[in-house]
Amino acid sequence: MALSRRAFGLGLLGLGVASTGGYFAFKDQPGLQGLLGNRTSLFGFIGGEKQAFLEDPDVVRAIGGFGLELDARVAGSVEMAREPALLSQNPAFLWPSSSIMVDIAKQNGVKVRNDQVVLNSPIVVYSWQPVVDGLTKAGLVTVTPEGQHQLDLKALLDAILADTNWSVLGVDALYGRARIVSTDPNRSNSGFMFAGLVLSLLAGDVATAADLTQYGEQVRAVFRNMGFKSPSSGKLFDQYLAGGLGGEPMIVGYENQLVEWILADPARWTRVQSSTGAKPVVLYPRPTVYSAHPLIVIDPAADRLLEVLTTPRLQEMAWTRHGFRGPLGTFTGTADSAIAGLLPAEIDAVLPMPDASVMLAMLAQFPK
Template sequence: MAISRRAFGIGLLAASAAGTGGYVYLRQHPEIAGRFGEPKRLFGFAGGEKEGFLANARVRSVLERRFGLILDARRAGSVEMVRERTLLDQKPQFLWPSSSVLVDVARSSGVKISRDQVIFNSPIVLYSWDRIADGLVKAGFAEPAGGPRYTVDLLKVLKAIIAGESWEAIGVSGLFGRARVVSTDPNKSNSGFMFAGLTASLLSGDVIALDSLGKIDGDVATVFRRMGYKPPSSGKLFDDYIAGGAGAQPMIVGYENQLIEWVLQDADRWKRVEANAPSKPVILYPKPTAFSAHPLISVDRSADELIDALISESLLELAWEEHGFRGPLGTIGKARNSLLQSRLIERIDAVLPIPDAPVMLALLDRLSTA
């Protein structure tokens, strides 16, 4: 039977509408799209602090089975992944640094961004040891916050470091040399990058502006010069801290989730540490601190759906329950694990914004010779 042109045209229009509607529906429900066809493989770089999350078998299973995604996520420092041509020339489809400022730095490096979205939040903290923290409390640099948690007057600590004070002078006996806090290399890794911005703003009395950077950049450089060797990634620095103990690594800069993740990975190991170790790891929350947002940058449109997958409730809960990452609003998840809940401060109100990208890039240039 012949089909009229009008009927044929209506059929094409209906098929087009159905196809468009189907695309929109699947775009809005990637967990359904992921069930059909071969999994999509995506290559990119992620900060070392997210290595445990990305290697988690449950996370990888959810990504593949529900969303049809398999990730080849290679570790790189957050700063270098958005600036270094040797990395960008590998044509990553996504980048996952640890600061929203680095989205602007990526753009200034010529990265064409399809989409970006903050997935996690994690405040910058200091890691130390119970006996060192107790000494800081007695000397008026810190206050206990219940359990293995403390708050610390970061500006007061920084001024003591700049003045060249010894550990003994700030209340800590038995440690050699001048007081110091060690971060990652700010030109490679975000935790060092953010600590540099936080230090600059604290020393200036407000969020540092470009025209006032010259007044304090020498003091910031002194803080970083006193550190000695600065590892290239947050994961490496935390591993050195755990392995070295109180003598080798008295105080370092890291993300809140790192100790939480280490404790949760092996509860029996933590019980042995609590029972037998001469010094126990503790978190010092700086007042004020800075929140490190972890934005997923989709460089290729094919990676857009990775953002939708990562902000799904199932993966955000896994990120909290097994790795200690706060959600997009800085919120914590359900209190299902006492090891986790007893180590975090639920609300962090004393937060200082990080300076904007031009200021941070100028500061990095100054610190490259520190």
């Protein structure tokens, strides 16, 4: 039976209402924002160790699927949480590399809407096989049954404070006094966290304000021994790889940095492993500290960024391509064969950081 014009018109009207209703029902669904062509640009600051992750084309596409485009600029974690020159730019989000930065940001007037740990990476020490061989003979490095290297960082710090030469520690390939280099603790989180770990190790427990009074000068001596300190964890890691054994014998970094470098070119890592030159080695201080990476939401629009970064897909890419553990410090995917056995599944010797007031008081004692 043929439809009357009135019935046909009502049908079109109903279809239009249904379509419009469907649009409004789905337009606020975060995962469909990109499909509908709605894009929100978010400007914020990130730690340099996360730059490659956010520039990964698949990560960019996944974030775009939530209707977001990021203008993520690299800054030191300490800087982004307290420097007026950065905060005055009104970032929508901050993504530093330590949970303490949330408190420091609040103390500096940042109106934190929300914060959540998205990624984790323990602080490690990067060195070279000849150094590790010498420190193993000297009893400062041990190898676990699974093949990972553990460093007695307190013993190394004692040697550094005693102006001990490398040769005394069994490292005949190097000249001069033993040293370990981190980033600038007033600018970069890896140096910041290393400073807290050094203070706590010297104090024998999680450091307090009283411990800072007692051991602060020794911490400053360790850092004076370093010489130039890079403002960025990424730059320091690049210096380590470029400088080799003679340039950077031991540096402080994040576990994910070597993993990310290996996964970027597994064939290159195979060549390095089979070469006759000095090979990179990751050492796990015992105890160490965990570098939690909290996303600090300032603008409500950045709530969506927090949502996408915690999806299983993004968490898996963060681990399988860039070496970041999940919020609980565990693997969030199947490891590539290139890094099989390189990392412990769990870090069982972790020391809490001193509280923010102790850390800020210590930073004030370092030259800027």
